[in-house]
Structures are given as C-alpha cells and as structure tokens.
Amino acid sequence: MTVLLVSLLLACRPAAPPPPEPLDVSWIANVVREPAHFSSTLEQNGGREAWQAFHRGDWLNVRSPVAADAQGAVPSVAEHRAWAELSVFEGVLDRAQGDALLTLAEGWAKHSPDQPVPKWLLASAQRVAELRSDAPTAEKWRAQANAAGIVFDEANPKPFAYDQPPTLTIDAIRTCVGAAVDNGQLGSFWDATGPAALQQRYKANASNVMGVGLPEDLFGPIAEAVMAARPSTDDVEACHTLVSGMDTRLDAWSAKLAQGATTDGAALLHDLQLVQVGRSRTLAGLAVDALGRHHDACALYYAEQALDHADARAISPVNSPTVFAVIAAANVESGHVREALDALAPLRGAFPEAAGVIETIGDLAVQQGLDRTGLSREN
Amino acid sequence: MARSPRHLPLPWLLALAPLGALVLGTAAAAQLRYAEDQAPAIVNPLFTTSMAETRVGELVFQSLYADDHTLASVPQLAESGELSTDRMHMTVRLRDSVNWQDGSPFTAKDVVFTVHAMKDPATASTEAGRAQFISDCREVGDHAVQFDFVRPELRPEDKLTFKILPAAAFAGLPVKRTDAFHLAPIGTGPWSLVKYNDDNSVSFSANPGYKGPDGKDDVGIAQITMKEVADKNYQAKLLLYESIDALVRVLPRDLAMLQSNRKVELYPYQTNSWWYAGFNLARAPFTDPRVRQALAEMLDVPNMLAPVGTGDLITGPYVPSSPFYNHDTPPWPHDPAAAGALLTAAGYQKDADGWYKAGRKLAITVSAHRALESAQEVTINLQSQLQAQGIDVTIDFLDEPAWRQQVWTDRNYDVVLSQWTFDRNEDIREQFYSTGSRNLMGLKDPDVDKLLDAARDANDPIARKTALRAAHQKIHDDLPMVFLWTLDSYAALSTKVRGVTVHPFAFFTWAPEWQMQ
Numbered sequence: 088m089t090v091l092l093v094s095l096l097l098a099c100r101p102a103a104p105p106p107p108e109p110l111d112v113s114w115i116a117n118v119v120r121e122p123a124h125f126s127s128t129l130e131q132n133g134g135r136e137a138w139q140a141f142h143r144g145d146w147l148n149v150r151s152p153v154a155a156d157a158q159g160a161v162p163s164v165a166e167h168r169a170w171a172e173l174s175v176f177e178g179v180l181d182r183a184q185g186d187a188l189l190t191l192a193e194g195w196a197k198h199s200p201d202q203p204v205p206k207w208l209l210a211s212a213q214r215v216a217e218l219r220s221d222a223p224t225a226e227k228w229r230a231q232a233n234a235a236g237i238v239f240d241e242a243n244p245k246p247f248a249y250d251q252p253p254t255l256t257i258d259a260i261r262t263c264v265g266a267a268v269d270n271g272q273l274g275s276f277w278d279a280t281g282p283a284a285l286q287q288r289y290k291a292n293a294s295n296v297m298g299v300g301l302p303e304d305l306f307g308p309i310a311e312a313v314m315a316a317r318p319s320t321d322d323v324e325a326c327h328t329l330v331s332g333m334d335t336r337l338d339a340w341s342a343k344l345a346q347g348a349t350t351d352g353a354a355l356l357h358d359l360q361l362v363q364v365g366r367s368r369t370l371a372g373l374a375v376d377a378l379g380r381h382h383d384a385c386a387l388y389y390a391e392q393a394l395d396h397a398d399a400r401a402i403s404p405v406n407s408p409t410v411f412a413v414i415a416a417a418n419v420e421s422g423h424v425r426e427a428l429d430a431l432a433p434l435r436g437a438f439p440e441a442a443g444v445i446e447t448i449g450d451l452a453v454q455q456g457l458d459r460t461g462l463s464r465e466n
Numbered sequence: 467m468a469r470s471p472r473h474l475p476l477p478w479l480l481a482l483a484p485l486g487a488l489v490l491g492t493a494a495a496a497q498l499r500y501a502e503d504q505a506p507a508i509v510n511p512l513f514t515t516s517m518a519e520t521r522v523g524e525l526v527f528q529s530l531y532a533d534d535h536t537l538a539s540v541p542q543l544a545e546s547g548e549l550s551t552d553r554m555h556m557t558v559r560l561r562d563s564v565n566w567q568d569g570s571p572f573t574a575k576d577v578v579f580t581v582h583a584m585k586d587p588a589t590a591s592t593e594a595g596r597a598q599f600i601s602d603c604r605e606v607g608d609h610a611v612q613f614d615f616v617r618p619e620l621r622p623e624d625k626l627t628f629k630i631l632p633a634a635a636f637a638g639l640p641v642k643r644t645d646a647f648h649l650a651p652i653g654t655g656p657w658s659l660v661k662y663n664d665d666n667s668v669s670f671s672a673n674p675g676y677k678g679p680d681g682k683d684d685v686g687i688a689q690i691t692m693k694e695v696a697d698k699n700y701q702a703k704l705l706l707y708e709s710i711d712a713l714v715r716v717l718p719r720d721l722a723m724l725q726s727n728r729k730v731e732l733y734p735y736q737t738n739s740w741w742y743a744g745f746n747l748a749r750a751p752f753t754d755p756r757v758r759q760a761l762a763e764m765l766d767v768p769n770m771l772a773p774v775g776t777g778d779l780i781t782g783p784y785v786p787s788s789p790f791y792n793h794d795t796p797p798w799p800h801d802p803a804a805a806g807a808l809l810t811a812a813g814y815q816k817d818a819d820g821w822y823k824a825g826r827k828l829a830i831t832v833s834a835h836r837a838l839e840s841a842q843e844v845t846i847n848l849q850s851q852l853q854a855q856g857i858d859v860t861i862d863f864l865d866e867p868a869w870r871q872q873v874w875t876d877r878n879y880d881v882v883l884s885q886w887t888f889d890r891n892e893d894i895r896e897q898f899y900s901t902g903s904r905n906l907m908g909l910k911d912p913d914v915d916k917l918l919d920a921a922r923d924a925n926d927p928i929a930r931k932t933a934l935r936a937a938h939q940k941i942h943d944d945l946p947m948v949f950l951w952t953l954d955s956y957a958a959l960s961t962k963v964r965g966v967t968v969h970p971f972a973f974f975t976w977a978p979e980w981q982m983q
Contacts (some may be wrong), residue, residue: 191927195926198620198621198925199620199925199926202925202926205926205928323965324964324965327961327964331728331961334728335728338728391732391733391734395725396721396725396732396954396956397721397722397725397776398776399721399776399954400776400777400778400954421535421536422535422536422537422538423536423537423970424537424890425738425890425970426734426737426890426970428787428788428789429734429737429787431787432778432786432787446789449788449789449931450789450927450928450931451927452789452890453789453790453927453930453931454926454927455537456890456891457620457924457925457926457927457930458619458620458621458622458624458625459624459625459627459891459893460595460596460599460624460625460627460891460893461888461889461891461892461893461894461895462520462596462888462889462891462893462971463886463887463888463889463893463894463896463897463904464514464515464516464517464519464520464886464887465515465516465517465835465884465885465886465887466503466516466517466518466835466837466838466884466885466887
C-alpha cells in the first residue's frame with residue numbers, strides 16, 4: 088500500500104520541462120517553417136532540377152562529376168549530395184557483387200571439379216580479392232588464372248584502371264565489360280570491379296558543402312540520435328525496438344509540426360513526403376552502417392523498414408537506390424540469393440552497372456539451385 | 467457463490483496482478499491466428515497442390531533435409547548422409563529419437579514407404595516429380611535408408627526435401643486422396659493438427675514430442691489457428707482489428723494501409739508468382755495459333771492489371787527478377803486491328819454482332835478458381851474487353867472440387883485464369899514439358915523439351931540460364947497462355963509476433979522460433 092501511495096505522490100509532482108526536441112531543428116522543420124527560404128536554396132547555382140532529381144532518387148540525372156568538371160562550373164549542393172549518395176550506393180553494390188562473385192567461383196570449383204572454372208570467373212575473382220586486400224584469395228585465383236593462360240588486354244585496361252579515376256569516364260566504367268585474351272581471342276565479360284571504380288570516382292568528387300542556408304543534409308537522415316542508440320550486435324529484435332521508438336517519436340512530432348505549419352509549409356510537408364523521406368534516409372543510413380559491421384540481419388531489417396512497400400518496384404523519394412542495394416547485399420550475405428535479385432530489379436533500368444551485378448548474382452542463384460528439384464503450386 | 471475478482475480487496479488485486487497478467491498473457495498470446503483465402507482441400511503432402519496446403523504441411527510434417535536460415539540444406543529427420551564415390555547411391559542415417567505425433571517411432575520404413583508412394587503411378591502423387599531422381603530405396607536397419615539414383619547426384623540432400631509420411635497410417639500402396647489419413651494427419655513436425663472446425667478453420671497445437679534441428683525442440687507458439695477468410699477484401703481489416711495475427715498474402719492495394727499501421731509489419735513473401743490466361747491447346751479453336759495470338763493482341767493487359775494493384779507485366783514463364791527471364795522477349799502488342807487480321811486469316815468473318823466461322827460465333831468460357839484473389843475483377847475486365855471486340859465470353863468460377871475435376875482431370879475448359887507460384891529454383895519443367903505432370907495447357911513442342919532437358923542436365927549456371935532464357939522466348943512464341951503479371955507479394959504479421967523470419971516459399975519453416983508477445 089505504501090508503495091502505491093509513494094507512486095501516486097511521485098506522479099503528482101510537477102514534471103520537469105521536456106528536453107528540447109532535436110527534430111525541431113532538423114531540415115524538415117526548417118523547410119516547413121520557412122518555405123520561401125527552401126525555395127531560394129533550391130535555386131542556388133541553378134540547382135532546382137538537380138534537387139528535384141536528387142529528391143526522387145534519380146541520382147544519375149543529377150549532373151555527373153565528369154560533366155561538371157568539363158563545364159568548369161561550381162557544382163551545386165544537390166550535385167555534391169548526389170555524388171556522395173552514389174558513392175555509398177556503388178560501395179554497397181560492389182559489396183553485393185564481390186560477395187556473389189567470390190561465392191560463385193568457390194562454388195563452381197566445388198560443384199564441378201571435373202569442369203574448370205571459366206576463365207572470366209578466375210580473372211574476376213582474382214581482381215575482386217585484390218581490391219578487398221585479401222591476398223591469400225587473390226593469390227589462389229591468380230595462380231589458377233595464370234595456369235589457364237589468361238592475359239589481360241593491355242590495350243583495353245578499362246576494367247582494371249579503377250585507381251586512376253581522372254583518366255576514366257563514368258560511362259566507360261559503367262558499361263562494366265572487362266576484356267581478356269583467352270587462347271589468343273579477345274573476350275569480354277561483366278567486370279565485377281565496375282561498382283568499386285564508380286565508388287572511387289564519385290567519392291573523389293563529392294565534398295562537403297557549407298553555407299547554403301539550410302543544413303547540408305536536405306532530404307537526408309533526420310534522427311542522428313538513433314544512430315548512436317543502434318544495437319551493438321546483429322539482433323533484429325533490438326533493431327525493431329529502436330525503429331519502433333523512432334516511429335513513435337516521429338509520428339507525434341510530425342503531427343505537431345503539421346498543426347503549426349503555414350499553408351505553404353503544410354503543402355511541402357505533404358507533397359514532398361518530407362517525414363517519410365527523412366525516416367527512410369535515416370533507416371538507409373542505419374542499414375549501410377549495419378552492413379559495414381556485418382550485421383546482415385539488422386541491415387536487412389532496417390532497409391525493409393525504409394522501403395515504401397506500396398510502391399516497392401520503383402525508385403522514388405522514399406525508395407532510394409541505396410535501400411534496394413542494401414537489401415540485395417544483405418540477402419546475398421545471408422544466403423537468400425534469389426531474394427537479392429528481387430531487390431535489384433528496380434535498379435536494372437536506372438543504373439547500367441546494375442546489369443552486371445544482377446547477372447553475377449543471378450549466376451550464383453542458378454548455381455545454388457543446380458542440384459535441387461523445383462517446387463510449384465497453384466495460387 | 468464464487469466471488470468475482472472485482473470484489474476482492476485492493477491489496478489482493480495488487481498481489482494477484484502479476485500472476486493474472488502472466489496467465490492471461492500466456493493464454494491469449496500463445497495463439498497465432500492466420501488467414502487463408504481458402505482452407506486446405508487436403509492435408510497430405512503427396513497430394514499438395516496449393517500454397518495453403520504447402521503452408522499447413524510445413525506445420526505438421528518434416529523432411530529428411532530442410533532449409534536452414536541461409537537456405538542451405540541441413541539434416542532434419544536425417545542424422546547424416548554418406549554419398550558413394552560414384553554418386554549413384556547415398557546412405558542416410560535417421561535420427562533415432564523422433565516419434566510420430568501418435569507416439570509411434572519414426573523409422574526407415576516410413577521413408578521407404580513415402581518414396582514408394584510418391585513413385586507409384588497408382589498413387590498419382592502431385593509430388594511424383596520430386597522422387598524421379600531416385601531409382602529405388604531400401605531400409606538398412608531401423609534407422610538408415612539407402613537410396614539409388616537414376617544418374618550421379620552431386621548434392622542429393624538438396625532433393626531429399628519432400629515430406630515424410632507414417633507408413634503405419636496407411637493400409638499400403640497405392641495411397642489415395644480419400645484415405646482416412648487426411649481426416650487425422652500425423653506428422654513429426656512442430657505442430658499437430660488438432661481439429662477441422664465447423665467454420666472451416668483448422669486448429670493446431672504444439673507437438674510436445676517435437677525434435678527440432680540442432681536440439682532446438684521448443685516451439686514458441688502453443689496454438690495456431692488457420693482461419694478461412696474467403697473475402698480477401700476483409701482480411702486486412704481483420705488484421706488491423708487484431709482478429710487475426712497474420713495474413714500470408716496481402717492484396718497489393720492494401721499495402722499502403724497496412725504499412726502505415728505501426729502494429730503491423732510486412733514481409734516479402736512468395737515473390738515468384740505469376741498470373742496467366744491459359745488456352746486448352748487440345749480444343750478448337752485454340753489449336754490454331756492465329757486465334758491464340760489474336761486473343762492475346764485483343765487484350766489490354768496493363769488495363770487489366772491496374773485495378774488489381776502494383777506489379778510487373780511479364781512476357782514468359784518467369785518473374786522479371788528471375789535469372790531465367792528473357793528481357794529481350796517483347797510483349798504481345800495490344801493491337802485490335804492486327805488481331806482482327808489474324809482472325810480473318812484463321813477463317814473468321816466479322817459482322818455487326820461479332821466474329822463467326824461456319825455460322826458459329828466465336829465464344830469462349832473463362833474458368834477461374836473461386837479462391838484466386840481478385841479473379842472476379844480480372845475476369846470481368848477480360849470479358850468486357852473481348853466482348854467489345856466481338857467475342858462472347860462466359861465466366862465460370864469453380865470451387866476446389868470442381869476445379870480439380872473439371873480443369874485438371876477432365877481438361878474440360880477453354881481458357882483458365884490462374885496463378886503459378888514457384889520456389890527459388892523456378893523450375894517450369896512440369897508446366898511446359900510435353901509429358902509434364904502440370905502441363906495443364908497441353909503444350910507439346912520438341913524444341914521446348916530439348917531446352918528444358920538441356921537446362922535440367924546443365925552442370926553450370928551459365929548453360930542453364932542460357933537454355934531457360936531460350937525456353938522463355940520459345941514458350942512465349944508458342945503462346946500456350948497469355949502471360950499476364952507478377953504482383954507485389956507480401957505477408958503481414960502483427961508486431962505481437964516476434965522473431966519472425968518467413969521462408970520465401972513454405973512460410974512456416976522457421977516458425978518454431980517465433981514468439982508471441
């Protein structure tokens with residue numbers, strides 16, 4: 088009884104003032120409160136179209152760094168933002184493709200000992216292992232490639248010149264076709280190092296941009312505190328708790344924000360799906376971070392939470408290319424190779440280099456089913 | 467007279483509260499209720515045809531090997547396996563501590579019986595194709611089985627994934643659909659089928675003798691109830707009102723509503739599914755490829771898809787994300803004028819009333835399974851489109867027995883509207899091989915057979931991929947069916963269900979690890 092009374096007394100005590108809400112100083116709050124300022128920011132450096140493309144996830148239609156360099160103009164914030172995002176995106180694609188390719192090469196050697204690993208696969212496995220600084224693996228495949236008589240075409244060094252980005256055009260890298268001389272014939276193959284080369288190229292061009300009047304993470308993550316609270320293990324239930332807490336907070340905050348918004352601010356909040364975009368980019372950030380720490384289950388959970396499932400086959404303001412790439416990479420790592428292909432499908436038309444990634448992961452999916460009997464059902 | 471708890475003094479209530487919460491929590495939360503469009507027609511893995519039956523089979527039965535979380539085949543009822551050096555034989559040692567749900571021991575006799583039942587033509591098992599790679603098998607003591615293979619097998623455990631039945635529950639071979647077993651099925655799986663209820667729901671309870679892989683013998687959810695909710699439009703509402711805890715297949719148009727609800731989580735599921743309108747190739751006028759092409763070109767498929775939800779149009783027997791999908795195959799164009807020219811070339815003449823040949827109007831019946839989601843909207847749209855172009859269309863919705871009998875047994879149909887779902891291997895052989903057990907349309911194309919043979923025999927992924935992409939193109943050209951679309955495909959579960967990982971095909975494979983909050 089005493090415990091109950093003490094609890095009641097404590098409950099009656101005046102509450103301490105709530106801590107300031109960090110979301111109140113986020114870019115979403117700024118956009119909603121100062122729509123005119125937001126508009127003028129978009130116009131800086133003629134960047135409106137770039138911002139629009141960036142917002143809808145159409146990152147390739149934001150001017151490429153090569154074009155920007157050639158034109159000599161100061162890149163807009165949106166362009167820098169797009170290149171930074173593309174750098175992250177290509178890094179995730181590279182990881183998915185590299186993992187798939189090395190697994191494919193290993194699996195091929197094990198599955199068909201009487202059937203030699205194809206030469207393009209030997210060469211690619213060697214190169215991917217080199218890029219990952221995995222010397223023993225690289226040496227294993229190099230020895231086999233040499234024994235198979237592969238000579239890389241010196242006249243067409245495109246696939247392996249990733250470390251000299253200024254000499255390459257992004258379009259050239261993006262074709263992702265490698266070349267090697269095999270038995271005197273010049274052959275071509277999907278170059279598994281394409282995304283890594285693109286990552287390097289974008290990274291070199293993306294830089295921090297300050298002084299544009301709005302926080303630089305416009306259309307970016309909004310809840311950095313969430314990152315600090317992320318679980319230290321690959322525990323999906325802990326990730327669920329984290330995301331649930333974030334959602335509860337966001338729901339309450341966004342309702343309050345909408346109530347206090349001007350007509351223009353409310354229109355922007357609704358039409359540009361600002362809260363959904365901020366939430367998705369936050370979760371995408373968590374997903375990339377989890378992937379980097381080999382927390383594949385959490386990476387998959389965050390990325391699937393980031394996705395707008397009602398339009399899950401399309402890149403959109405909420406469904407950024409990075410989200411699809413993370414789902415693919417996490418699925419490849421966890422053995423769900425066929426599901427990785429579902430995630431990559433929306434990237435096929437939007438990113439030419441995705442075709443090579445899809446083929447590689449597709450080959451792995453087929454290889455893993457070679458000994459299986461398929462199942463089918465009606466309805 | 468018993469005293470109601472509401473009349474107990476406050477200290478008593480405070481003291482009892484934790485216990486009450488525990489008891490109520492256990493009783494209420496330990497049950498998972500999930501919705502199916504239609505209850506399983508039969509619970510016997512030898513005769514499984516629908517996804518609903520597959521899911522129930524996963525609750526009740528086990529196989530020698532099964533998928534772990536990385537989708538690698540790991541022993542389930544098997545203890546270990548030893549492949550001969552020529553890869554033509556394998557000895558599988560069985561776990562000796564497993565019992566059937568009636569308490570009798572699981573032995574090698576059960577495995578041998580199941581294989582022989584699958585292979586017995588008189589059984590007419592829908593799973594016969596899964597045992598074709600086995601030429602024979604025999605008991606080697608109580609807890610070991612030796613398999614002989616038709617050809618060398620590299621990883622036979624990847625194929626030994628069919629469900630095992632208790633030999634003692636049957637009078638012998640052949641097994642029949644009508645055997646008493648289907649009234650009281652017995653498995654070794656994590657849940658036992660307790661009762662078929664009057665409302666077409668089915669109740670399951672945790673199998674106390676369940677032996678899971680790696681010593682994981684606990685089942686997190688004590689009771690499962692499958693509820694038949696025939697009105698698909700109602701299912702999402704039931705989930706939101708917490709009358710059910712899981713929906714195995716969400717209507718695409720409900721996705722936005724469900725994902726905005728914080729009490730629900732969506733899980734990609736059953737993504738290798740596609741819709742088709744298939745022609746009876748043994749029946750005129752569909753024997754004439756010009757008529758089939760004309761019908762294909764009369765249809766405005768995007769218009770048919772729009773009311774159903776978001777999805778991708780397809781041109782062949784794969785979903786576009788499949789490694790076998792041939793992206794170079796163009797869709798049949800929606801071109802009524804060209805369609806008319808094809809019908810004219812096929813001997814039809816058009817008057818004000820429609821298309822006629824030898825005095826008979828071109829008229830077709832479209833048959834669809836009553837449980838096929840959104841079938842009504844699609845068939846009515848199809849009917850409206852074709853009738854506007856001078857073809858009479860009758861729609862025939864069939865319940866499960868009529869569908870089995872009329873479409874599958876008697877092949878008495880013109881056009882069927884249906885959907886196929888494949889596991890991650892996307893093996894279309896049974897659907898399109900001349901002698902395939904699921905070749906419902908009756909396609910007989912030696913070129914397709916050769917490509918499917920080449921794919922089956924391929925020992926490297928590139929060769930298989932190349933053969934099946936060619937098969938995609940050839941099957942598209944043959945037009946046994948108009949390939950329609952694949953829909954966004956999700957399951958939805960209440961956030962009360964925790965620890966959820968959904969198997970991409972069988973759904974409940976890892977359900978023993980699920981918990982209810």
